[in-house]
Amino acid sequence: MMDRLLRMLKFGREIRNRTKGESRVRWVGETIMIDQVKFSMTDLRLAVHGLLETTKRRMRVDFMRLDEEDDGVGKMPKIDLAQIRDAPGQMSEGFSFLHLEENN
Numbered sequence: 001m002m003d004r005l006l007r008m009l010k011f012g013r014e015i016r017n018r019t020k021g022e023s024r025v026r027w028v029g030e031t032i033m034i035d036q037v038k039f040s041m042t043d044l045r046l047a048v049h050g051l052l053e054t055t056k057r058r059m060r061v062d063f064m065r066l067d068e069e070d071d072g073v074g075k076m077p078k079i080d081l082a083q084i085r086d087a088p089g090q091m092s093e094g095f096s097f098l099h100l101e102e103n104n
Contacts (some may be wrong), residue, residue, distance in 0.1 A: 062098060 026033045031040050060066045086097040097103060 062096075 024035055028038075030042070031038050032044075083102075084097065085100055085102040087095075087100060
């Protein structure tokens with residue numbers, strides 16, 4: 001069995017080394033191009049910072065139940081994690097354990 005796995009691994013490596021595919025990712029200066037989509041490092045940086053700010057806001061508003069403009073310093077609500085309930089069988093889009101009546 002182990003011999004077969006090693007032969008298949010070697011065969012896969014040989015195919016990878018012999019097959020040259022077209023490159024899908026290219027760098028041109030500060031711009032990265034993936035297929036026909038291109039963006040700069042500044043665009044990427046702005047997207048990451050935007051996602052971080054969105055995450056922080058959603059944590060304050062949705063999870064900590066604070067006002068949107070409140071930074072939460074000194075006002076963190078007490079949360080008893082042992083009392084938090086979830087519904088792992090709930091598969092509907094947009095569902096969150098925060099929507100359960102037991103967690104409000």
